Amino acid sequence: MSLPPTPSQTIGPFFAVVLPWPDGPEVVPDGTPGAVRLGGRVLDGAGEPVPDALVETWQADPEGRFAHPDDPRETSGSGFRGFGRCPTDSDGRWAVRTVKPGPLPAPGGGIEAPHLDVSVFARGLLNRLVTRVYFPDEAEANAADPLLASIPDPAARARLVAAADGDGLRFDIHLQGDQETPFLAI
Amino acid sequence: MPDTPNGGKAGARLVVPGYAPEAPGAHPPLDWPAYASTRLRHPRRPLVPLPHRLTEVTGPLLGEGRVGETDHDLTVQHGGEPQGERIVVEGRVLDGDGRPVGGTLVEIWQANAAGRYRHDGDRHPAPLDPNFSGAGRCLTDAEGRWRFVTVKPGAYPWKNHHNAWRPAHIHFSLFGRAFTQRLITQMYFPGDPLFPYDPILGSVPEAARERLVSRLELDATVPEWALGYRWDIVLRGRDATLFEDEEDDA
Numbered sequence: 001m002s003l004p005p006t007p008s009q010t011i012g013p014f015f016a017v018v019l020p021w022p023d024g025p026e027v028v029p030d031g032t033p034g035a036v037r038l039g040g041r042v043l044d045g046a047g048e049p050v051p052d053a054l055v056e057t058w059q060a061d062p063e064g065r066f067a068h069p070d071d072p073r074e075t076s077g078s079g080f081r082g083f084g085r086c087p088t089d090s091d092g093r094w095a096v097r098t099v100k101p102g103p104l105p106a107p108g109g110g111i112e113a114p115h116l117d118v119s120v121f122a123r124g125l126l127n128r129l130v131t132r133v134y135f136p137d138e139a140e141a142n143a144a145d146p147l148l149a150s151i152p153d154p155a156a157r158a159r160l161v162a163a164a165d166g167d168g169l170r171f172d173i174h175l176q177g178d179q180e181t182p183f184l185a186i
Numbered sequence: 187m188p189d190t191p192n193g194g195k196a197g198a199r200l201v202v203p204g205y206a207p208e209a210p211g212a213h214p215p216l217d218w219p220a221y222a223s224t225r226l227r228h229p230r231r232p233l234v235p236l237p238h239r240l241t242e243v244t245g246p247l248l249g250e251g252r253v254g255e256t257d258h259d260l261t262v263q264h265g266g267e268p269q270g271e272r273i274v275v276e277g278r279v280l281d282g283d284g285r286p287v288g289g290t291l292v293e294i295w296q297a298n299a300a301g302r303y304r305h306d307g308d309r310h311p312a313p314l315d316p317n318f319s320g321a322g323r324c325l326t327d328a329e330g331r332w333r334f335v336t337v338k339p340g341a342y343p344w345k346n347h348h349n350a351w352r353p354a355h356i357h358f359s360l361f362g363r364a365f366t367q368r369l370i371t372q373m374y375f376p377g378d379p380l381f382p383y384d385p386i387l388g389s390v391p392e393a394a395r396e397r398l399v400s401r402l403e404l405d406a407t408v409p410e411w412a413l414g415y416r417w418d419i420v421l422r423g424r425d426a427t428l429f430e431d432e433e434d435d436a
Contacts, residue, residue: 003282003420006397007390008213009372010221012357014303017295018321019359021252045226052307058246058365068244070203070364083246104240107200117241117365124223126214126389128368130236151234175227185233186242186366 008128011121013052016087020054024085027057027098034062037168038133039095042088042120045176049092053122055173057084057096057133059115064102073105095168100135106146113141113148120173130184133171134161147184156182204238204425205366206282214389221385222346238366238425245364249291249325257323260296260336268318270299270337274414276406278330279360281367282423286330293359294322294334301340301354310342335412341380353380353387360419367421374399375415 011019028035038057042050060066061080065073084096104112113134120129134142142148142161151157159181162169174181216228236242256262261272279287297303297320300312304319318337326332339354355372362368374387376399381387387395397420406414 002423003280003284004394004397005208005212005282005422006369006371006419007394008369009357009386009390009398010223011359011370012372013307014297014305015295015357015359017303017305017319018293018323019295045230048226050227056368058241058244060241066240066244068247070243071240072201081246082244083248105200106239107202112239112241115241119365119368121370122227124221124225124227126216126218126221126224126386128370129216129229132236146239147234147236156231176230180229180231182231183229183233184236186236186238 008126010123010126011054013123015054015121019085020087021085025094025096027059027081027084027096030097032099034099035097036099037095037097038116038162038171039086039093039168040170040172041092042094042122042173043092043175043177047177049088049090050122050175051088051090051092053088053092053094053120053173055086055088055094055096056119056121057098057116058082058119059098059117060101060104062099062102064104103141110146111141111144113138113145115145115147118173120175122175125175129175130186131173131181132160132184133169136161136164136169151182200240202238202240202243204243205364206423206425208422211391212394214391218385218389221389242365245367246361247289247363248361249289252291253323253325257321258334260318260320260322260334262335263319264317266317268298268315268337270315270318270340272335272412273338274333274335274406274408274412275356275373275400275417276331276333276403276414277400277417277419279326279332279362279419279421280330281362281421285423286326286328287362287367287421288326288328288330290326290330290361290363292324292326292332294336294356296320296336296339296356297342297354299337299340301342312340312342338375341378346385351380351383353378353384358419360421362421369419369421371419372398373417376401
C-alpha cells in the first residue's frame with residue numbers, strides 16, 4: 001500500500017498562537033554541564049531580518065544517542081529531549097540552549113561529525129527548509145563527515161559550521177543570496 | 187572497521203529504516219511567484235541531497251505533559267462559548283505505507299469565525315472573540331486518530347495582491363515518528379469558492395490539491411450539535427530498500 005503524502009503549506013505569519021512553548025528553546029535545562037547558546041539570525045534575499053520564522057533543531061545526546069526506538073543501537077535510556085524550537089524576534093534572531101551531540105556512526109561506514117538537523121519554517125516558505133549545524137571545534141571530524149564531503153564548494157561547506165561567538169555559537173540562516181545557507185533535500 | 191567512539195556497532199554494520207523519496211510535485215515548489223512572500227525567501231541554489239542516517243530517521247517524541255485537558259476542544263477554553271458555527275474536525279495520521287502514526291503530537295491554529303487571529307500582527311478589522319484563542323493540541327491514539335472541537339474559521343483578506351482572500355483553513359503541525367516526517371500544512375473545507383483564487387493552495391500541483399481538503403462526514407457529525415469534517419493526514423512512508431547488512435546481529 002502506498003499513499004501519497006499530504007502536501008506541505010506555509011506556516012504563515014500567525015503560528016505564535018500555539019507553536020512557541022515557554023521551554024521551546026531549552027533543549028537542555030539551565031545549568032546543564034556543557035550547555036551552550038546556539039543561535040543567530042534568519043535573513044532574506046535582501047539581507048533583511050525575517051521576523052516571523054520558526055527554527056527547530058533535532059540532535060543526538062552528548063554520547064551520540066537518541067532516545068528513540070528507531071535508533072538500532074542499544075537505547076540510551078537518557079530520555080534526552082534533543083529538540084529545540086524558537087520563533088525569530090523582530091530582528092530575525094533565534095537561539096536555543098543545548099549541548100554538543102556526540103559523533104554518529106553512519107550506515108555503510110564512516111562517522112558523522114557532531115551536528116544538529118535544523119528545520120526552518122516561515123511565511124513565504126511553502127515547505128520547510130532543512131539544513132545542518134556543525135561545530136567549529138571539530139575540524140578533523142568535520143573533514144571526515146559524509147554530508148560535508150559531498151559539498152564540493154568549501155565556502156558552502158563552511159556555511160554549515162557555526163562560528164564561535166563569545167560564550168556561544170552563532171549560526172545565521174540566509175534564505176537566499178550570496179551567503180545563502182546550503183539547504184538539504186531530505 | 188573500528189568501533190565508533192560512542193559505543194555499539196560500527197557504522198558499516200548499522201541498519202537504519204530509511205524513508206521513501208518523495209515524488210516530484212508531492213509538495214509545492216519553494217519558488218512560487220503568485221505568492222509574493224516567496225520572492226526573497228526561497229533558496230536559489232539546488233538543494234544538497236541528505237541521505238537518511240540516524241538523525242533523520244529519529245525525531246522528537248513529544249506530547250507527554252504538552253497536552254492539557256481542554257486543548258482538543260477550542261470551544262471550552264474560556265468562560266463562554268465562542269461565536270460561530272461549531273464543528274468537529276477529526277481524522278487519522280498515517281504514513282505512506284498506510285500504517286497509523288500513534289502517539290504523535292498534533293498542534294493546530296486558526297482564525298475565529300470572523301476571520302481574525304488572536305495575534306498582534308493580524309490587522310484585519312474583524313472582531314476578536316474573547317472566548318476563542320484558536321489554539322489546539324492533541325496526541326493521536328494507537329490507531330493514529332485525532333479529533334478537535336472548534337468553530338469554523340472565517341475567510342480573511344491578505345495583502346498578497348489586490349482583493350486577495352484566503353479560503354477558510356486550519357493550520358496543522360505534525361511530527362510523526364522521524365525528522366523526515368515533520369510536516370506543517372493547512373486543512374481546507376470542501377467546496378470553498380475561494381479555492382481558484384488562492385495562490386497558497388494553488389501552489390500545490392492540481393492532482394495533489396484535494397489532499398488538503400476535508401470532507402463533510404456525517405459519521406463525525408454530532409446530531410443537534412455540530413457538523414463533522416474528516417481529514418486524513420499522510421506522512422511519508424518507509425523506503426522499501428533498507429541498508430542491508432550481511433552480518434547484522436541486532
